[in-house]
Amino acid sequence: MPYAPELIDTLKQAARAAGELLREGYQGGGPIALEHKGPSDFVTHYDKAAEQAIIETIRQAHPEVGFLGEETGASPGEGGNLTVIIDPLDGTNNFLHRLPHFSVSIAVREGDALTQGVVYQPLLDEMLWAVRGRGAFLNERPVALPPARPLTEMLLATCLPYHAKGDCATSLAQLNALMPRVAGIRVPGSAALEVAYVALGRVDGFFSQGARLDLWDIAAGIVIAREAGCAVSDLAGEADPTEWHSLLVAHPERHGELRRLLIGAP
Numbered sequence: 001m002p003y004a005p006e007l008i009d010t011l012k013q014a015a016r017a018a019g020e021l022l023r024e025g026y027q028g029g030g031p032i033a034l035e036h037k038g039p040s041d042f043v044t045h046y047d048k049a050a051e052q053a054i055i056e057t058i059r060q061a062h063p064e065v066g067f068l069g070e071e072t073g074a075s076p077g078e079g080g081n082l083t084v085i086i087d088p089l090d091g092t093n094n095f096l097h098r099l100p101h102f103s104v105s106i107a108v109r110e111g112d113a114l115t116q117g118v119v120y121q122p123l124l125d126e127m128l129w130a131v132r133g134r135g136a137f138l139n140e141r142p143v144a145l146p147p148a149r150p151l152t153e154m155l156l157a158t159c160l161p162y163h164a165k166g167d168c169a170t171s172l173a174q175l176n177a178l179m180p181r182v183a184g185i186r187v188p189g190s191a192a193l194e195v196a197y198v199a200l201g202r203v204d205g206f207f208s209q210g211a212r213l214d215l216w217d218i219a220a221g222i223v224i225a226r227e228a229g230c231a232v233s234d235l236a237g238e239a240d241p242t243e244w245h246s247l248l249v250a251h252p253e254r255h256g257e258l259r260r261l262l263i264g265a266p
Helices: 005-027 045-061 092-096 168-178 191-200 215-228 252-263
Strands: 034-038 041-044 066-069 073-075 082-090 103-110 113-121 126-131 135-138 155-158 184-186 205-208 231-233 247-250
Touching: 005 045, 005 082, 005 092, 005 103, 005 113, 005 126, 041 045, 041 092, 045 066, 045 082, 045 103, 066 215, 082 092, 082 191, 082 215, 103 191, 103 215, 113 191, 113 215, 126 191, 126 215, 135 215, 155 168, 155 191, 168 252, 191 205, 191 215, 191 247, 205 252, 215 231, 215 247, 231 252, 247 252
Parallel strands: 066 082, 155 184, 155 205
Antiparallel strands: 034 041, 066 073, 082 103, 103 113, 113 126, 126 135, 205 247, 231 247
16 A cells, blocks of 8 residues: 555554553552453453544544444444554453553554554553554664574463463463473463564564454554564464464564474474
8 A cells, every 4th residue: 555654643643542541541549340241351441432532533534444443343434445453452451450561552454454553552652563565663763673582592472261262272282382492481461562572572472372362453463563574474374364363473584483383282
């Protein structure tokens, strides 16, 4: 798609508006009220308010775009084939426990292609963003993928299934395949951030199969990771994220090795 700086600028503005609401909720006193959407799947007033703030900010500047939001579902735009994919609070469980690791995730899909992405950590005021073909950035600093570490020095991140949500046996088998070979595995709790963090080298890879990830969880992170030079695919090698049932993000020199270990897990 033609580079439209005003669109990515609007995405960043929307992420900051949502992030301000999340900071207020996180820093407030007392327990945060929640609703149950399903097993281990919670929603708060702040999820809904943040998503509404994102939609209003973007729609005011770009009425032509449609939306796919975790909380509000799909809504059409006034024309064209641009869809904004929103996870207003990725890491709701962390947020509920006031664990300071959550994010706002916003991506743009043109047709079937993911072309722009923003992942914002409001407590650190860190904006990771990318436009396809234009590179990835942390705030205004270009991001360059660090050199690949050997497997024995790699720190990986993943998501794990809990409370009837996902395939525990697959996750345990993959952990068993990797744990003897890597320096550490973390489960921080915001997939959007962890996928984007591979681009920074804060983790050396992200994988998930047993835990279900929806497109809004990973779309923006995928754009950022790819623009930084990461290899991104599902474990079957499928390139289209809408068809994925798993995810592996890593340095191109380590992606194949990790994929072989993960798909070979009994």
